[in-house]
Amino acid sequence: MTQGICRLCKKSQDLKLSHFIPKFVGKWVKDTSATGYIRFNQSIDKRAQDIVKEYWLCECCEQLFSSWEHEFARKVFYPFMDKGESRARYDVWLSKFCASLTWRTLTYVRSLHVEKSDDVSRSLDAAENTLAGYLLGESTVLGKYEQHLFPLESIAETNVRGAPPNLNRYFLRTMQMDLLESESGSIIYTKLPGFLLLGLTGHKESNSMRSSRVTMGEGMLSPRSYRWPTGLAEYMFEKSRQITATYSSMSQAQKDKITKTILDNPDRFRSSRTYEAFKHDLDMFGNKAFSKKDEV
Incomplete structure (x- = not known):
């Protein structure tokens, strides 16, 4: 632990190492995975045992987040990802979980000193304050700061030109945090394996995205027709292409290390979700799926 100001409640407290993408x-x-390790685009030649974390929250706020994470993991994430389920009933814990994840993405990405215009910075300040008030129980509504959750399944075909040949691997395996800007408004983008969360800040297309909006109380996640904001598909395609480019830049020594790990434990490789996601890409794109190494 270290002493500091909790980023959520703003009190001087002992701070805990907090994960931005939930630890589970x-x-x-x-x-x-095929190898038992994680690699990040920023340091592709290093194997990691854990995901990004910082001294961010006090014990009390960390426990708040943990309770909502537990509900999401138990009732949504594991059933969808491990059992192939596609429906889940939820209560207010889902809006709390989504808001907490959006808040973490927003505060973390802003801490990297990404330059924004004054108008955008003020808009993000308002979003951060509203999310924090909701998470701390100071408010029971989020207003225009809607949370939109999209379950992502493997896809077997697409008529969209330019779809990258690692698209299923991006949908099913990738973790990512970002802040997106367009003429329609800001989007706080959090990508989990099998799920995409968009935190809106008064986006002009929100009325046409009601099927993905997380309600403030009881609701149901289920297969339905979802609509993404204009330009989001191409953004995801570009991120998929960047992953391919990053892995192609990996040193030969690290590529050899991955190959050796797979050869030493072929059963793990064949039963891994990495291989499963790759097979979906192979079925969809044929030999193009072999073009570069992806997450292992």
Whole structure:
């Protein structure tokens, strides 16, 4: 622990190391990978045992987040990702979990000193304050700061030109945090394996995205027709291409290390979710799926 100001409640407290993407997600990715390790785009030649964390929250706020994470993991994430389920009933814990994840992405990405215009910075300040008030129980509504959750399944075909040949691997394996800007408004982007969460800040297309909006109380996650904001598909395609480019830049020594790990434990490789996601890409794109190494 270290002494500091909790980023959520703003009190001077002993701070705990907090994960931005929930710890259980990183553990699942590692446990279901072909090698038992995680690699990040920023340091592709290093194997990691854990995902990004910082001294961010006090014990009390960390426990708040943990309770909502537990509900999401038990009732949504593991049933969808490990059992192939596609429906889940939820209560207010889902809006709390989504808001907490959006808040973490927003505060973490902003801490990297990504430059934004004054108008955008003020808009993000308002979003951060509203999310914090909701998480701390100071408010029971989020107003225009809607949370939109999209379950992502493997896909077998697409008529969209330019779809990258690692698209299923991006949908099913990738973790990512980002802040997106367009003429329609800001989007706080959090990508989990099998799920995409968009935190809106008064986005102009929100009225046409009601099927993905997480309600403030009881609701149901289920297969339905979802609509993404304009330009989001191409953004995800580009991120998929960047992953391919990053892995192609990996040193030969690290590529050899991956190959040796797989050869030493072929059963793990064949039963891994990495291999399963790759097979979906192989079925969809043929030999193009072999073009570069992806997450292992």
